[in-house]
Amino acid sequence: MNPNIMTIGHLARETGTKVETVRFYEKSGLLPKPTRTEGNYRSYDRAHLNRLSFIRRARDLGFSLDQIRALLALSDDRDRSCSAVDEIAKEHRREVERKIVDLQSLKKELDRMIDQCGCGVVADCRIIESLSPPDASGSIL
Numbered sequence: 001m002n003p004n005i006m007t008i009g010h011l012a013r014e015t016g017t018k019v020e021t022v023r024f025y026e027k028s029g030l031l032p033k034p035t036r037t038e039g040n041y042r043s044y045d046r047a048h049l050n051r052l053s054f055i056r057r058a059r060d061l062g063f064s065l066d067q068i069r070a071l072l073a074l075s076d077d078r079d080r081s082c083s084a085v086d087e088i089a090k091e092h093r094r095e096v097e098r099k100i101v102d103l104q105s106l107k108k109e110l111d112r113m114i115d116q117c118g119c120g121v122v123a124d125c126r127i128i129e130s131l132s133p134p135d136a137s138g139s140i141l
Helices: 008-015 019-027 046-060 065-075 083-116 126-131
Strands: none
Touching: 008 019, 008 046, 019 046, 046 065, 065 083, 083 126
16 A cells, blocks of 8 residues: 555544544535445545644634635635735634633622632522522522
8 A cells, every 4th residue: 555645543643533524524615525446435645634733723722613714725826915915814823812812801899709619518509590580589499
């Protein structure tokens, strides 16, 4: 067998991806369909490995599938200006900054709830009270 050809399991292991995820990326068009062996097994090459590694890294950085699809399309046109790539990255950074603000607000609310807790009994717990619907009278079940 050609050493540059990989099975789906090998490709998944090399990239730290689940086999089901590789199939999903194929179905969604992010990863090109591989050729098939005589036994009808998927047969991946170095280009698949590189593309899947790109996708994994972009996902690790929180890019959406649509953003990754756009980045991949842009990366296929090597002579094009990278201004469109920059704009995708800047938009993603703005999304991350919004999430950070939301998470900081969430942390403040959790801090407030925890600080109000007197560590007594559950019946008097301010955290449970804060999480319960306004019309709950004691038990939430």
